[in-house]
Amino acid sequence: MRIIAHLDMDAFYAAVEERYTPALRGRPVVVGADPKEGQGRGVVTTANYAARRYGIRSAMPISRAWRLAEAARRRGEPEAVFLRGNYRLYREVSGRIMPLAARGADAWEEASIDEAYLELSSLGGFDRAEAHARALKAEIREQEGLSCSMGIGPNKLVAKIASDHRKPDGLTVVRPEEVEGFLDPLGVRVIPGVGPKTEEFLHDKGVRTIAALRAVDLAALTGWFGRWGEDLHRKAHGLSDSPVSNAWEPKSIGEQETFEHDTLGAGFVLERAQTLAAAVFERLLDEGFRAFRTVTVTVRFADFVTTSRSHTRRTPLTTREALHGEALRLLLPFLDARENPRRKAIRLIGVRVEKLLREDDLDRSPALLALEGTP
Numbered sequence: 001m002r003i004i005a006h007l008d009m010d011a012f013y014a015a016v017e018e019r020y021t022p023a024l025r026g027r028p029v030v031v032g033a034d035p036k037e038g039q040g041r042g043v044v045t046t047a048n049y050a051a052r053r054y055g056i057r058s059a060m061p062i063s064r065a066w067r068l069a070e071a072a073r074r075r076g077e078p079e080a081v082f083l084r085g086n087y088r089l090y091r092e093v094s095g096r097i098m099p100l101a102a103r104g105a106d107a108w109e110e111a112s113i114d115e116a117y118l119e120l121s122s123l124g125g126f127d128r129a130e131a132h133a134r135a136l137k138a139e140i141r142e143q144e145g146l147s148c149s150m151g152i153g154p155n156k157l158v159a160k161i162a163s164d165h166r167k168p169d170g171l172t173v174v175r176p177e178e179v180e181g182f183l184d185p186l187g188v189r190v191i192p193g194v195g196p197k198t199e200e201f202l203h204d205k206g207v208r209t210i211a212a213l214r215a216v217d218l219a220a221l222t223g224w225f226g227r228w229g230e231d232l233h234r235k236a237h238g239l240s241d242s243p244v245s246n247a248w249e250p251k252s253i254g255e256q257e258t259f260e261h262d263t264l265g266a267g268f269v270l271e272r273a274q275t276l277a278a279a280v281f282e283r284l285l286d287e288g289f290r291a292f293r294t295v296t297v298t299v300r301f302a303d304f305v306t307t308s309r310s311h312t313r314r315t316p317l318t319t320r321e322a323l324h325g326e327a328l329r330l331l332l333p334f335l336d337a338r339e340n341p342r343r344k345a346i347r348l349i350g351v352r353v354e355k356l357l358r359e360d361d362l363d364r365s366p367a368l369l370a371l372e373g374t375p
């Protein structure tokens, strides 16, 4: 029997701000773009629970958040504080929480800056796992002054949905025999990978709850979603066998092209890069992956000197356009003095993706779900 826990910090960035700036405590706090008195562009990164009471949410335009905060202020409610965010501090705090979470677990996985999965199977029972989770929550509160929510279930999927079930400061335990009953009444959107577009599509088909999703037969789901339909079918049954691990699959997928003639023609090189990126993206999907975190470009000059440049993101990228954009960004300096001061002609270019993720690995950041690559 597997026992998996999922831990997710509550209103993480905003909670860290409150923790380190006592004057903020108890006040509505919004971390995100500069609201500029309602004229600001950009979005809310996160809001604490006091600000959420005003209707302010992650990913909402900051101008809208500002208007909601203004309306609350005019009603006589506490004024919200808007902060740009101190990402180094958040990473530092996360860097201290992760080892606490890892301690005593058979395996662990850092799923995002404020989320971790713990394999607790060797504890041998859900009661013990629950006690372990309580102790961990208390320890994080003592050491860091922060609260988190945890879910425990027979796999990562159920644990993740459970940790989100009662927030903030929640602990939800779903035993194997309770899985379907727990999932039944929940909206399809709680399933990792189901974002707004998929949700709307399913609603149009009359499918709102996981119980309803489970009643849809597999053939219909694969008809709607292709290969991803099979995943969805399994998820509706609360099934997942994704391992808890920090080890990324070492796999990479790449394509390269040697030009007919060595060239420095930007139009030509960038057009070939786009074609390579498209081919790499196709293969990525063909091999059953949905996303990647690292993009590498390779350039071989006419004199055979070969150089690579890579960039790894914290948040997985899921689209062809994102791959293309990243490849161009890495490639452009080779076309000018930045990486090519002697203006050497280019003989070959390559585009490669690494740190590949499958559907199951996407049980990760909600930031990603907003960008879902659903058909």
Ligand code: TTP
Binding pocket: 008, 009, 010, 011, 012, 013, 014, 045, 046, 047, 058, 059, 113, 114, 167, 168, 366, 367, 368
């Ligand atoms: P979440 O765990 O989604 O949000 P949260 O911790 O703020 O709130 P909750 O209590 O609901 O868990 O994300 C963790 C942090 O990641 C969050 O504090 C800010 C950051 N984040 C982004 O940078 N972009 C996003 O789109 C989201 C949703 C979060």
Ligand code: MG
Binding pocket: 008, 009, 010, 011, 012, 114
């Ligand atoms: Mg969180």
